[in-house]
Amino acid sequence: MFRLCCGKYSTAVIELVADKIRSVPAPDAPSAIQDKDITAPLRYRLFGRPLTKTRKEDSKNEKENATTSDGKKKKKKKTKKGRWWRCSKKTCRVTPAPEEESPEKCRSPALEEGEPQKDGVVPQALPKEEEGGTRKKLRKDHLKCLGFPNPAQICYLNSSLQSLLTLEDFVKDIEHQEQVWSLVPEAAILRSFFNIREHHFSSDAQQKLRLLATFKKVVALWAPEFEDLQQKDAHEFLTSVLEQMRYWGPQLQVLAAGMGRTYRCPVEEHLVFKMQNTRTCKSCGAGSSREEDFTCLSLDLPPGGATVERLLENYLMEEELEYRCNCGATTSGQRSSFTTLPRVLMLHLKRFKYTPTFELQKVHDPVVLQRELVVSSSEGAACYTLVSTISHIGRNNKKWTLHL
Known part of the structure; x- marks a missing residue:
């Protein structure tokens, strides 16, 4: 997992520097070879002797020649010479970035993406805690309970209600005819469903729990099999709810006609x-x-x-x-x-x-x-x-x- 940083960082400049090819001393003449020890190891005879002696002699000569006219000695850096068989290789060196390319201050992601400012207010930068990779814990008052609580195996009830609440036109028809069905106390199924809809996006879980318990009791008056706290079939429960809403349709139509209004059963109109x-x-x-x-x-x-x-x-x-x-x-x-x-x-x-x-x-x-x-x-x-x-x-x- 990668976390995107909101600040701009200067890139490191990489330079490939080739080492200077060291000169290898020419092999001795044949007459000189005969004068040297013939019993030298085979690797020396094939690849030559190491350059340790010549390095020591060169360093001594450099120290002697480093004396100035005033008698003071200059400090000269000693360069490390590599082996002659590594002369063809390259080393990778990283040079520091210039000072003007230092990291800028952290900006808001909205500004980085080019999001327009709202009301001339610049979005605030992220807190330092988030820059370091840590996250703040949300308090309980920041969380909202957008669903329905399930204290005692009522998921069949919750899923059925949520499915009905997705039918916007169905819910609007019940809401627009509140003046009619609110006058009939027996039509408690419509009143209870409307109350749940009013608190659908509420964060008060206890209030939702009371409304769900009331709705369950109303349905159980029509269908006693839903009275206990056992798990039930969601299709059977949803069918029972629709039958109850449909049952009160004719009585509400007569009541609406006496009021000079009309009543359309939401179940008849939509389902x-x-x-x-x-x-x-x-x-x-x-x-x-x-x-x-x-x-x-x-x-x-x-x-x-x-x-x-x-x-x-x-x-x-x-x-x-x-x-x-x-x-x-x-x-x-x-x-x-x-x-x-x-x-x-x-x-x-x-x-x-x-x-x-x-x-x-x-x-x-x-x-x-x-x-x-x-x-x-x-x-x-x-x-x-x-x-x-x-x-x-x-x-x-x-x-x-x-x-x-």
């Missing part, structure tokens, strides 16, 4: 769509059809996994079923199709199945999520964009996580 199921006899071709309202489609996962588009195509494909027709045939085909399309399409992937011993088991086959999904209906086609997913972590139905 409800119609599906047509058509059954056709394989023998005589006789068929029947019926329409149903849905807020969510549950899709089966094939072995090996698939894309969301493929899962939806499998859901809309014709399937065979046993049905006794008036003609006497027992085999018919059933197909589902979209009659209307919602503004928000909610899909449920069946990640759990029951084993032959009636134990709940998770399906780990992969599913490829797509950013866009095109869906066709009898009224036309629409393109949907993925805004959030609620995924399960673990082997059992224990932990749910929201991804935006």
